[in-house]
Amino acid sequence: MTPPGSLPxxxxxxxxxxxxxxxxxxxxxxxxxxxxxxxxxxxxxxMNQRRYGLVIADWNMLPMTGYELLRRERDDPQLREMPFVIMTTKEQAHCFIAARRAGVNACLVKPFMPAALRETIQQVWSVHQTPAVPVHEAVNVLL
Structure with missing residues (x-):
């Protein structure tokens, strides 16, 4: 299933x-x-002002990293259901394990081709639209 164009x-x-x-x-x-x-x-x-259908965040930012943002999002009952994709460089591939434990839906290694981003979005969207799939299994499928 492809996400609709109006998906924020x-x-x-x-x-x-x-x-x-x-x-x-x-x-x-x-x-x-x-x-x-x-x-x-x-x-x-x-995110506290608007509900997003997808968040795509870089791991390495200051003053709050993408990983910290993911942790805060997953800890907040109002935000935790937003699908979250983390981007990182190959040198930071070890970050995938921490992000996975924090509940990320998918990880992208930069630089990436547009097709990889498109495929990741479609995977996240299809898993997110299937409530019968437990989060931990969904994350395992994507990573």
């Missing part, structure tokens, strides 16, 4: 160019309601 997506990265590339890729796959935040703190404030 929050892209969180401290590098404007990365945010622009992710936004462009999302728009290419028909997701046009894209919002951006430059760090985890700004993203958390935005």
């Amino acid at each position: 997506v929050l892209v969180v990265d401290d590098v404007p160019l990365i945010r622009a590339v992710v936004r462009s890729t999302l728009e290419q796959v028909g997701l046009t309601d894209v919002h951006e935040a430059a760090d985890g703190g700004a993203a958390l404030a935005m």
